[in-house]
Amino acid sequence: MAKIRLFLKERSYDIIVREGALADCGKVAARLGLGTDAVVVSNKTVWALHGSRLRRALKRAGFKIHLELVPDSERAKSIASLARLLRNISLFDKRKRPFIVAFGGGVVGDLAGFTAAIYKRGVPYIQVPTTLLAQVDAAIGGKTAVDLPVAKNLAGAFYQPRAVISDTSVLKTLPARHMRNGLAEIIKYGVISDRRLFSYLEKNHAKVLKGDRNALAFAVTRSSAIKAAYVEKDEYDSQGVRAALNYGHTIGHAIEAASGYSSRYYHGEAVAAGMVVAARLAVMLRSMKRSDSTRVERLIRACSLPARIRGLSYARLYRAYVRDKKFIHGKNRFVLPARIGAVRIAEGVSDNVVKEAIASCSAR
Numbered sequence: 499m500a501k502i503r504l505f506l507k508e509r510s511y512d513i514i515v516r517e518g519a520l521a522d523c524g525k526v527a528a529r530l531g532l533g534t535d536a537v538v539v540s541n542k543t544v545w546a547l548h549g550s551r552l553r554r555a556l557k558r559a560g561f562k563i564h565l566e567l568v569p570d571s572e573r574a575k576s577i578a579s580l581a582r583l584l585r586n587i588s589l590f591d592k593r594k595r596p597f598i599v600a601f602g603g604g605v606v607g608d609l610a611g612f613t614a615a616i617y618k619r620g621v622p623y624i625q626v627p628t629t630l631l632a633q634v635d636a637a638i639g640g641k642t643a644v645d646l647p648v649a650k651n652l653a654g655a656f657y658q659p660r661a662v663i664s665d666t667s668v669l670k671t672l673p674a675r676h677m678r679n680g681l682a683e684i685i686k687y688g689v690i691s692d693r694r695l696f697s698y699l700e701k702n703h704a705k706v707l708k709g710d711r712n713a714l715a716f717a718v719t720r721s722s723a724i725k726a727a728y729v730e731k732d733e734y735d736s737q738g739v740r741a742a743l744n745y746g747h748t749i750g751h752a753i754e755a756a757s758g759y760s761s762r763y764y765h766g767e768a769v770a771a772g773m774v775v776a777a778r779l780a781v782m783l784r785s786m787k788r789s790d791s792t793r794v795e796r797l798i799r800a801c802s803l804p805a806r807i808r809g810l811s812y813a814r815l816y817r818a819y820v821r822d823k824k825f826i827h828g829k830n831r832f833v834l835p836a837r838i839g840a841v842r843i844a845e846g847v848s849d850n851v852v853k854e855a856i857a858s859c860s861a862r
């Protein structure tokens with residue numbers, strides 16, 4: 499078992515990574531004194547597969563359980579489902595001390611976390627992530643949000659969980675494409691800050707994808723520690739430190755937006771292609787050696803993640819990039835690798851160079 503402490507003064511918390519950790523949820527919540535009633539937010543898929551183990555753990559620790567199932571898709575991250583959730587919790591909560599348990603992937607985690615942030619101006623919550631992406635990324639760091647029609651994650655709050663409990667055994671039921679999706683973010687951690695993790699993935703990516711217990715334990719623990727370190731240094735994403743986590747995301751977001759957030763590109767897949775574009779950009783701007791960029795591209799391909807942007811016209815992608823830049827970032831900002839394991843932030847990169855990098859990664 500690994501326990502990583504994320505230090506944020508009075509908002510510090512543990513990230514527990516263990517095969518079978520679902521059984522610890524009751525004990526952890528009891529030790530933290532979170533309340534008397536566990537409001538579990540999940541969806542049908544996750545609850546049917548793994549709910550009984552979580553229920554047992556919470557019951558054993560003496561908690562009453564109130565279950566809230568939300569739709570199984572990004573649609574759950576809407577103002578409508580937030581409103582429904584708040585209403586249901588308020589009806590249930592009469593003279594109780596509720597705390598929230600976010601039990602699912604990043605969608606459930608973002609929605610349940612935001613609900614916890616605003617219900618009664620904040621009730622405690624724990625993250626129990628069940629996808630690889632949520633275990634290594636979304637559940638850690640306190641970014642919570644729902645989507646608005648104009649853009650994703652536009653209404654949200656920084657609100658840290660009281661614990662993150664990652665049970666790697668639940669990943670056995672996760673579809674292969676979602677495993678690859680999470681692996682993309684793990685590759686990202688290797689490129690931005692850990693060349694040992696990157697080399698490990700070069701040798702062991704197939705084991706991680708197959709769900710080998712040691713490989714998963716290592717990859718999830720190491721990634722969680724890296725994410726935690728960035729969050730500790732820049733909790734509110736205001737110091738430019740946490741920005742490094744956006745490696746591959748500038749173009750990744752544009753790919754997701756240009757494909758209408760359809761299932762054509764999962765987030766990690768879009769980020770994978772975005773990482774290749776940013777690595778090529780780094781070579782063009784003489785930030786990184788070509789041989790390092792080739793390693794990034796080779797690993798992404800080896801994991802059956804997209805290294806090329808397909809099925810999207812270049813013009814459409816570029817429009818989405820410009821829109822995203824204007825709307826979200828104000829000016830263009832790229833996280834460019836300096837080598838495997840280190841990055842720098844570049845702002846105001848010339849649009850022609852960006853165009854060239856995108857074009858070089860677009861499949862006809």
Ligand SMILES: NC(=O)c1ccc[n+]([C@@H]2O[C@H](COP(=O)([O-])OP(=O)(O)OC[C@H]3O[C@@H](n4cnc5c(N)ncnc54)[C@H](O)[C@@H]3O)[C@@H](O)[C@H]2O)c1
Binds near residue numbers: 669
């Ligand atoms: N808060 C953050 O810092 C942060 C970071 C990255 C991503 N996100 C958000 O996370 C969301 C994406 O998260 P995701 O990739 O986990 O997607 P998701 O939550 O939609 O889960 C993917 C699918 O897997 C299913 N599933 C979950 N666990 C399972 C299991 N153990 N076995 C079988 N099926 C399972 C889900 O029901 C869903 O159908 C996006 O909304 C994104 O904006 C947030």
Ligand SMILES: [Zn+2]
Binds near residue numbers: 635765769
């Ligand atoms: Zn991401």
